[in-house]
Amino acid sequence: MSTDPPTAPAALPHGLLRPALAGVDAYEPGRPIEDVQRELGVSSVIKLASNEGPFPPMPAAIEAIRAAAPGVRVYPDPGAWALRDALAARLGLDPLQILPGAGVDGLIKFMCLALLEPGDEIAMGWPSFLSWRVGAQIQGAGVRTAALRADGSYDLDALAAEVTDRTKIVVVVSPNNPTGGAVGAGELRAFLDALPGHVLPVIDEAYFEYLPPGSHDGAALVAEGRPLAVMRTFSKAYGLAGLRVGYMLAPAALVAALGVVRNVFDVSAPAQAAAVASLADSDEHLPARISLNASERAMTASGLRALGLEPLPSTANFLLIDLGSPERALALNAALLRRGVIVRPTRAFGAPSCVRVTIGLPEENARFLGAAAEALAEIR
Numbered sequence: 001m002s003t004d005p006p007t008a009p010a011a012l013p014h015g016l017l018r019p020a021l022a023g024v025d026a027y028e029p030g031r032p033i034e035d036v037q038r039e040l041g042v043s044s045v046i047k048l049a050s051n052e053g054p055f056p057p058m059p060a061a062i063e064a065i066r067a068a069a070p071g072v073r074v075y076p077d078p079g080a081w082a083l084r085d086a087l088a089a090r091l092g093l094d095p096l097q098i099l100p101g102a103g104v105d106g107l108i109k110f111m112c113l114a115l116l117e118p119g120d121e122i123a124m125g126w127p128s129f130l131s132w133r134v135g136a137q138i139q140g141a142g143v144r145t146a147a148l149r150a151d152g153s154y155d156l157d158a159l160a161a162e163v164t165d166r167t168k169i170v171v172v173v174s175p176n177n178p179t180g181g182a183v184g185a186g187e188l189r190a191f192l193d194a195l196p197g198h199v200l201p202v203i204d205e206a207y208f209e210y211l212p213p214g215s216h217d218g219a220a221l222v223a224e225g226r227p228l229a230v231m232r233t234f235s236k237a238y239g240l241a242g243l244r245v246g247y248m249l250a251p252a253a254l255v256a257a258l259g260v261v262r263n264v265f266d267v268s269a270p271a272q273a274a275a276v277a278s279l280a281d282s283d284e285h286l287p288a289r290i291s292l293n294a295s296e297r298a299m300t301a302s303g304l305r306a307l308g309l310e311p312l313p314s315t316a317n318f319l320l321i322d323l324g325s326p327e328r329a330l331a332l333n334a335a336l337l338r339r340g341v342i343v344r345p346t347r348a349f350g351a352p353s354c355v356r357v358t359i360g361l362p363e364e365n366a367r368f369l370g371a372a373a374e375a376l377a378e379i380r
């Protein structure tokens, strides 16, 4: 009997995959540092591509991860109750209105799985965060998109016009990724008030912590008893992207429904412990992080203007830069990579002529601006 390996890769049986998958553009994440080091032979590489915060986890979170390490022999608390209780106390909600998950990305999948079937629709702004689009497409649902306002924020009138009898979910990403624009608190309320009753509004507040005072606060809207869901994460301002932990705030009935489709042991014990500890440490450590981000964002934006580029006004920890054409955006991206700086071309987010740069530490932002000056001279 021959033990030779097969010469051609095995084909899958015809009709095995769900037809909906054929139309889905899989999410391509920002490139890892190690990839770029290997491929381009550049030893010092910085990553400003995935909007992680530039700071390490908060001191209490690092301690909590250490303390949780010996316990990973056993499964984590499936309900993540310590985290729910801590969030409930801070946000004035019932723990049953809170669902922790493996990042907002994980929760988006569960929401789409629980709510959407072929023939249903979601409505969202575009360019925007593509996980919502992908999550709906995987279910075979339609995606209706509304153009943004010139400042890169959601145009809520245009979004309302995309709501049909088939719409199940209407998503407002604010601050929006990849543009950085946010909607106003008053206009968001008016938008929610005017939505028809068959629609679930979802506010994706992944960058909530970066918003200036007086901005919208999805947790307060949920606390008022409104029928909406709010998504937040520990991946950005809290520096826990690698642990995968975020949460949904919503009516208890929706939390229970997602409980049916979610993975039971979704959030690891170190992630739960680190999230709880981060909340306890946040009053001490978050304000300095947020204010450094704001001043570095202003510095980076003015550095870009000096290079003849005009980033969109951003309320988050990144800037979107329009290069005028997809070719120029890809050329700038490639020229930055050769200089060891990873940014994010945003074609998949619906902005093919742009790149998005995450605000990093001061020395990283300075290096980005220096590399951008050289790269622009190279690509003209």
Ligand SMILES: Cc1ncc(COP(=O)(O)O)c(C=O)c1O
Pocket: 050, 051, 102, 103, 104, 105, 106, 129, 173, 176, 177, 204, 206, 207, 232, 233, 234, 235, 241, 245, 246
């Ligand atoms: C708008 C938006 N929502 C959700 C996410 C996903 O965050 P998480 O790391 O919690 O999965 C991101 C991450 O970039 C985002 O930009």
